[in-house]
Amino acid sequence: MGKYEINKSSSGNYFYALKAPNSETILISEQFTTHSAAKSAIQQSMANCSRADKFRIRESSNGKPYFQLVAANGAILGSSPLYSSNVSLESGIESVRKYGGPEAAIVDVLGSSKxxxxxxxxxxxxxxxxxxxxxxxxxxxxxxxxxxxxxxxxxxxxxxxxxxxxxxxxxxxxxxxxxxxxxxxxxxxxxxxxxxxxxxxxxxxxxxxxxxxxxxxxxxxxxxxxxxxxxxxxxxxxxxxxxxxxxxxxxxxxxxxxxxxxxxxxxxxxxxxxxxxxxxxxxxxxxxxxxxxxxxxxxxxxxxxxxxxxxxxxxxxxxxxxxxxxxxxxxxxxxxxxxxxxxxxxxxxxxxxxxxxxxxxxxxxxxxxxxxxxxxxxxxxxxxxxxxxx
Incomplete structure (x- = not known):
């Protein structure tokens, strides 16, 4: 089972990382100003990751491919790591579709107080x-x-x-x-x-x-x-x-x-x-x-x-x-x-x-x-x- 981990960046913004069962990060979200916005993005990711038309393939400045998961309104919900080939990129998309759905866990790692x-x-x-x-x-x-x-x-x-x-x-x-x-x-x-x-x-x-x-x-x-x-x-x-x-x-x-x-x-x-x-x-x-x-x-x-x-x-x-x-x-x-x-x-x-x-x-x-x-x-x-x- 995959899991979405909510964390906080050094700038004070919130983001999530989707991890596969082997703890490999397969999707990282944009940064949000509030904790609730990050959780809302997770819900949208769960709802959209099963749809092939919600994945956009991109290329970085150094020529390496990566993909983005987008919402119904086109907003970017998360981006993948860079891949060495299109074959490994397709494998990454399948991992997000497999582990990022509604059955995934949500873990708040911002501290034991929560x-x-x-x-x-x-x-x-x-x-x-x-x-x-x-x-x-x-x-x-x-x-x-x-x-x-x-x-x-x-x-x-x-x-x-x-x-x-x-x-x-x-x-x-x-x-x-x-x-x-x-x-x-x-x-x-x-x-x-x-x-x-x-x-x-x-x-x-x-x-x-x-x-x-x-x-x-x-x-x-x-x-x-x-x-x-x-x-x-x-x-x-x-x-x-x-x-x-x-x-x-x-x-x-x-x-x-x-x-x-x-x-x-x-x-x-x-x-x-x-x-x-x-x-x-x-x-x-x-x-x-x-x-x-x-x-x-x-x-x-x-x-x-x-x-x-x-x-x-x-x-x-x-x-x-x-x-x-x-x-x-x-x-x-x-x-x-x-x-x-x-x-x-x-x-x-x-x-x-x-x-x-x-x-x-x-x-x-x-x-x-x-x-x-x-x-x-x-x-x-x-x-x-x-x-x-x-």
Missing amino acids: AVQKIGSVRTYITAIESLPQDSGSVVFFRGHGDVSYKLLPSLYRNSGWVRNEHVIFQELVLRCPDDFQLSGPTFNTLVKMQHYALPTRLLDITTNPLIALYFSCADGGTTDAEVIVFKIPKNEIRYYDSDRVSLISNIGRLPQHTRFPIGRNADEFNSDDDVIKLIREIQREKPYFVARVNPIDISSVVCVKPVLDNPRIIKQDGAFLLFGVDGEKGKPATVPEQYLLTSEEFKIVIRGSDKIKILEQLESLGITRSTIYPEIEHVAGYLKDRYSD
Whole structure:
């Protein structure tokens, strides 16, 4: 994955450098008087670098070729280094097209003071969110963690016993509450219902509403610093509840703890493995038409899934899910792709623990409360009880 690094010149102006995964600089911007102008140029570069007509080939005074990336209005967004030949120049253009798109990371190297945004109010939170890059080809999602030390893992992987007995939990719940799951449909819908009732699953809740995520980061009311994680997921990689890839990953939960999926084998060898065959049979229980062939990459992926909006809580929370596959075996979760993360070690949104109560009060004035996020009567009753107690 490529990355845009924002820096400051000796003259005090801002510029960016686009770097390939090997850290080679492949594009350098013009200089800008403000930091926001540099970030705006990055957004334009991301949008234009896929278009061949936005590259202009030039020649330096010493006869060496280079290219420029231009905006829709003809403004120069960035220039390449000088090349020794036209062949290497064409290779440079391909590198910019490959590594400079919306999936590229943006790193501000102007100092560690900007690596962590300390949030103490809704206003500063919104300001931090607005500073993050967005593009029309992606959807931004948010997740609030009550403790900044929490890892980005679904509840299933927070206890080894839950992982070990995932298939047992799955079967026991359906066995004990058959009426609740009789019409659930796809296995993914069953996982959503399990998540609703606080059972550990391989789902991680996310939301398109930044204020909902802020509420969850503060909801425990403690004094531990919290965090809001921001995702930027390409629209063409978002799946729906009935997707074949969603069915594949969801049904991993039905398999026993010793399940292993061979890593590093070709597709034919992979699909002849006994555990892969067992997984295919589970999928075909809900999708008889499912072709008995699995892409190994799908099993080790993390997928953003839009659920059926048949749950008041999901509707109120503007909810979606990250569905976690496995890294070779059930005990090892797949990893969220780095390109999905807008926040990272380079830029964190940390909520001050000492300000959680104040932020919750500010959110209440905006209509974000326990009773609106959890519309079920027991939660509304609990909110009213707490709201009017002495």
